[in-house]
Amino acid sequence: MRTKILILFSVITLLAACKKAEVPKPGKVALSFPALNSACTTGVIISATQSTITFSWNTSDHTDNYVLNIKNLLTGVTTTQTTSNNQLAVDLLRDTPYSWFIESTSTSGTTPSDTWKFYNAGLGTLSHPPFPADALKPTYGQNVSATGGSINLSWTGSDPDNDIATYDVYFGTTSTPSISKSNITDMFLNNLAVVSGTTYYWKVITKDAQGNISDSGVFQFKVN
Numbered sequence: 001m002r003t004k005i006l007i008l009f010s011v012i013t014l015l016a017a018c019k020k021a022e023v024p025k026p027g028k029v030a031l032s033f034p035a036l037n038s039a040c041t042t043g044v045i046i047s048a049t050q051s052t053i054t055f056s057w058n059t060s061d062h063t064d065n066y067v068l069n070i071k072n073l074l075t076g077v078t079t080t081q082t083t084s085n086n087q088l089a090v091d092l093l094r095d096t097p098y099s100w101f102i103e104s105t106s107t108s109g110t111t112p113s114d115t116w117k118f119y120n121a122g123l124g125t126l127s128h129p130p131f132p133a134d135a136l137k138p139t140y141g142q143n144v145s146a147t148g149g150s151i152n153l154s155w156t157g158s159d160p161d162n163d164i165a166t167y168d169v170y171f172g173t174t175s176t177p178s179i180s181k182s183n184i185t186d187m188f189l190n191n192l193a194v195v196s197g198t199t200y201y202w203k204v205i206t207k208d209a210q211g212n213i214s215d216s217g218v219f220q221f222k223v224n
Helices: 002-020
Strands: 031-033 038-040 050-057 065-072 078-083 087-093 096-106 109-112 116-120 131-137 142-144 150-158 164-172 178-184 188-193 199-208 213-215 219-223
Touching: 031 096, 050 065, 065 087, 078 087, 087 096, 096 131, 131 199, 131 213, 150 164, 150 199, 164 188, 178 188
Parallel strands: 038 116, 142 219
Antiparallel strands: 031 050, 050 087, 065 078, 065 096, 096 109, 096 116, 131 150, 150 188, 164 178, 164 199, 199 213, 199 219
16 A cells, blocks of 8 residues: 555656646747838838838747748748847838738747738838738638528728728639629628538738729638
């Protein structure tokens, strides 16, 4: 009996030691600059087409390094750079919209921050195009169940000048969907007829008061 108690005590002690040895995952950082949905005009101009933007964010606990992810919203190309500091200067194209986020990394894992968008202003830019819309529902590649043979679409739109006017929504069963409804002011479109077992494609064209436009790119989902 005494031997069993000693074995049980040893197991409990070992489990407790293992639990104490667990390394916490890195904390989530809060982004600072460039500001959310802003027109960035404070970069250091290095040419007619490029400027240097210094990205900054707060530090996070249990973090060894930070990975800065920057996506060109016109080309869809994402670049990454790693640093142990909480700021990093990067040369970017002017007159171009971007999104960015930070990954806090350590040996115990990775934690992403929120994603922010900004517009790197060009020379004499007075009006900035809207940012490409983001799909809220359905998300890209999602399998969904249709209620009553129809589906609802929703998205988010933003603009550095805060002058979005309307949206055009394209929807269909091919990767080049045709227009479904134009010049709507809501960020949703309801009661679109769908068929079970079919893959659908959709995109949103955002238009602002100055006549500028942006293309969300094509999203897709499948109806169960």
